[in-house]
Amino acid sequence: MKPSDFRSDTVTHPTEEMYRAMRDAPLGDDILGDDPTVRKLEALAAERTGKEAALFVPSGSMSNTIAIRVQTTPGDAVLLEEWNHSLNFEAGAPAAVCGVITRTYPSNQGVPEVDDVISRVFPGSLHTPATRLLVIENTHNLHGGAVVPPARVRELYEAAKERGLAVHLDGARLFNAAVALGVDAREITRHADTVNFCLSKGLSCPVGSLFCGPRPLVDHGRRFRKTLGGAMRQAGILAACGIVALETMIARLADDHRHARALAEGLARVPGAILDPADVRTNIVMLRLDGPPSRYGRLQEGLKQRGVLGNVVAGRMFRFVTHRHVGPADVERALGAVAEVVPKL
Ligand SMILES: Cc1ncc(COP(=O)(O)O)c(C=O)c1O
Known part of the structure; x- marks a missing residue:
C-alpha cells in the first residue's frame, strides 16, 4: 500500500x-x-x-x-x-x-x-x-x-x-x-x-x-x-x-485546507498533543507533544512503520502538510497511526 x-x-x-x-x-x-x-x-x-x-x-x-x-x-x-x-x-x-x-x-x-x-x-x-x-x-x-x-x-x-x-x-x-x-x-x-x-x-x-x-x-x-x-x-x-x-489549480487549495483542519481536529484529541485546530488556516499542521523533544524522532519512525510520512521540524515539532495526493482516507490513516504511536513514545 x-x-x-x-x-x-x-x-x-x-x-x-x-x-x-x-x-x-x-x-x-x-x-x-x-x-x-x-x-x-x-x-x-x-x-x-x-x-x-x-x-x-x-x-x-x-x-x-x-x-x-x-x-x-x-x-x-x-x-x-x-x-x-x-x-x-x-x-x-x-x-x-x-x-x-x-x-x-x-x-x-x-x-x-x-x-x-x-x-x-x-x-x-x-x-x-x-x-x-x-x-x-x-x-x-x-x-x-x-x-x-x-x-x-x-x-x-x-x-x-x-x-x-x-x-x-x-x-x-x-x-x-x-x-x-x-x-x-x-x-x-x-x-x-x-x-x-x-x-x-x-x-x-x-x-x-x-x-x-x-x-x-x-x-x-x-x-x-x-x-x-x-x-x-x-x-x-x-x-x-x-x-x-x-x-x-488555485481554487482546489481549499480542499487541502479542509483536510488539514480535519487532521488538526483529530490530532487535538490525542492525549499529550499540543495544538489548537483554530490556528490551522491553510495546509500545514504543526503538532507539538508534551515531554522531551526526542519523542518527535520516535513519532516519525512509528508513523513511517504504519505508512504515514511526516517531518520533524527544528527538532521541536512534527509537521504534516496536506496536498493533492492526500485525502480524507489519508487523514484517517494518519490519525489512527498517531493514536497508536503517541502513547508508546
Ligand atoms: C516559505 C518558503 N519560502 C521559500 C521556500 C523555498 O522554496 P524551494 O524549496 O523551491 O527553494 C519554501 C520551501 O518550502 C518555503 O516554505
Whole structure:
C-alpha cells in the first residue's frame, strides 16, 4: 500500500493536463529570450501579483535570494521573522550570496506586530548597517501555514516605507493565503515591492517559482539569475505546467485546507498533543507533544512503520502538510497511526 505522504506539498506530481501542456508547449531558448511559453508564464505571474514584471526561476530559494540581492548592497541589514525560511532553510544564502546582515523580529504565530519590526531598524549612523529590506512570509511555513492578514501587511508596508525600507513578500504559498482569506492574491501582494511565489508546492508543478516586481528589479534579477547559474534553455516545458497551475489549480487549495483542519481536529484529541485546530488556516499542521523533544524522532519512525510520512521540524515539532495526493482516507490513516504511536513514545 502506498504511504500517506504528509512530508510536504512539494511531493505533488504534475496533473495530466500539465503533462499534455509540457508536450505541446511552443519552445525557444529562454537565455536567448525567445521562449514564448516562459514569456507567457512571466506575463501571467506579473498580472496575478499585480506587478510590472516577473522572472521564472528554478526555486523559491533562488527567488528569495534574488529579491534580497537586488534590493540591498553587501553590509546592509535585512529584517526577517525569526523562523523565516530564507534565514533558517536556505543554507545561509542571505549572508553567503548577498552579504547582508540578518536581523530578526518576533511574531505571534507568524503574525508580527509593527512595533516589533520597526524597533529592529538600525538607527541611521556612520557606524550602523543601513536597514534596507523587510521580508514578510505569507503563509508562514514554520508557523504552521499561518496567514498574515492583509491589514497587517499594509501596516507593515506603510511603516517600512516611512523608514525607506523595501518590502519583499515570500509568498511561497501566496495562493494558499489568498484562498484561506477568500481574497484575490493582489490584496496581499499590493503591499510588497517584490514577491516570490512557488509553483512547485500545492500547485503541483515539478519545478519553479516566480520573482515578481518592478521591471528594473526584475531585469536586475534576470542578470543575477544568470550569475547563480539559474538561467534555463527550453524552460517552456516547465513554464507550461506553471500556466496550467495558475489557470486551474488555485481554487482546489481549499480542499487541502479542509483536510488539514480535519487532521488538526483529530490530532487535538490525542492525549499529550499540543495544538489548537483554530490556528490551522491553510495546509500545514504543526503538532507539538508534551515531554522531551526526542519523542518527535520516535513519532516519525512509528508513523513511517504504519505508512504515514511526516517531518520533524527544528527538532521541536512534527509537521504534516496536506496536498493533492492526500485525502480524507489519508487523514484517517494518519490519525489512527498517531493514536497508536503517541502513547508508546
Ligand atoms: C516559505 C518558503 N519560502 C521559500 C521556500 C523555498 O522554496 P524551494 O524549496 O523551491 O527553494 C519554501 C520551501 O518550502 C518555503 O516554505
